[in-house]
Amino acid sequence: MEWYSRQVAAYDAQTWENFDGAFLGATVTEDQLEQWVSGAAAAVQDGGVTPVHLVASGRAAYATIVLAGRYPELVKSLILADPEVDTSIEGYAHSLRLVQAPSLVIAAVPQAYTDIAEPQSIAGGIDNGVFVIIENTAVPAHRTRADSFNEWATSFMNIAEGLHTFAEPEEDFRA
Numbered sequence: 001m002e003w004y005s006r007q008v009a010a011y012d013a014q015t016w017e018n019f020d021g022a023f024l025g026a027t028v029t030e031d032q033l034e035q036w037v038s039g040a041a042a043a044v045q046d047g048g049v050t051p052v053h054l055v056a057s058g059r060a061a062y063a064t065i066v067l068a069g070r071y072p073e074l075v076k077s078l079i080l081a082d083p084e085v086d087t088s089i090e091g092y093a094h095s096l097r098l099v100q101a102p103s104l105v106i107a108a109v110p111q112a113y114t115d116i117a118e119p120q121s122i123a124g125g126i127d128n129g130v131f132v133i134i135e136n137t138a139v140p141a142h143r144t145r146a147d148s149f150n151e152w153a154t155s156f157m158n159i160a161e162g163l164h165t166f167a168e169p170e171e172d173f174r175a
Contacts, residue, residue: 028063036063037070044074051101051164053157057081057140061122062089069098077160078103078126079153081142083119096125102163103129104156106149108141130156 040063044052053076056064061083068075078101085092105123107116116133123131132152137145 028059033063033066037067040064040067041071041074044071050074051076053077053079053160054101055079055081055153057083057142059084061085062092062095065099065122065126066095068101068103069095072098072100075099075101076164077101077157079156080105080119080122081149082106082108082140083122085118085122087118087121093125096122097127099126099128101128102156102160104132104152105129106132106134106141106152108137108139108144109133109135110138 044050051074054064054068056078057080061080062085064078064080065085068078078099080103083105103123103126105119107119108114109116120131123129134141134145134148134152137148142149
């Protein structure tokens, strides 16, 4: 998985993958979701440097959305690659509204008639959501067009860094 190693290096990232395959199946139980979200939040906090940029793809997108909504202090930006989310999940729309961090949703579009409604609705449901299409590429874009995906993601992270710096509260120097 050379593409994955290059992406981790490009983002100067740490990885955390502790989902026991739960997100690869058709359904995820509420207990599995809760376990993943609390475990991921603890891993981010244990990393010592927060907030962080969260990057997720496929079925891991929804749990990452929930994480970003529940722990906004831990998240500088959210980047979702070809997210696969069951939009009928109870609380789905509410979970999107809870996300405060700038968010980028990237979708691969192999053909002109590819349905992009789901990833587009995710970006549209997040207050600071941005939607990008990488045309003429197979899903998942972060593998099939890794260089293009990395350019979009790192540029977005740089923008989020600037926004975060701008939004940081200034110290009150009044005595």
